[in-house]
Amino acid sequence: AQTVTQSQPEMSVQEAETVTLSCTYDTSESDYYLFWYKQPPSRQMILVIRQEAYKQQNATENRFSVNFQKAAKSFSLKISDSQLGDAAMYFCAYRSLGGATNKLIFGTGTLLAVQP
């Protein structure tokens, strides 16, 4: 069974600085998706970024980028130029490729605080 581990329960960053959130996962599959979701105090679950495992290039979305290390089964999220609105719980998630009912497996989350 696949597992997702986030070893940082809480992180803090100064506004305009850069922070990296860690995620590792375990799987025997060769093709899959990895995601970072953000859940602000409103509790809306928002997709931040996605990575297909077959793509070697790291995904980037504006100030958000990932460092995907497939062999090491590591998928960290870097937030550049942090803003107050980035304060949220961040969940790393895994989904197998194909099959409409494939579950989204979540890590335990990292609570990010942004200091003004």
Next chain:
Amino acid sequence: DTEVTQTPKHLVMGMTNKKSLKCEQHMGHRAMYWYKQKAKKPPELMFVYSYEKLSINESVPSRFSPECPNSSLLNLHLHALQPEDSALYLCASSRAAGELFFGSGTQLSVL
């Protein structure tokens, strides 16, 4: 339209009440999901519907009863809930592959 719409946003119910949560999407997704989330915890999968058929039930108590009337709608019927069932209930939808799209949730309080 890339939204998943959930109603109501908040619900307070007694342990003897019957209520329903509703979820709607118009993205043509054929998989729909119910998750339960406690504060500061990750969402826990409850049910998955694929092509309007229940495909996964994660050993959820029978006081939660899902229903998928058509490909755009998903309901969760609640009856005789316990205080420990108080949580945020999230609906999501997806294609066969890729990300799940989540609604904004229903915050449920059971008194």
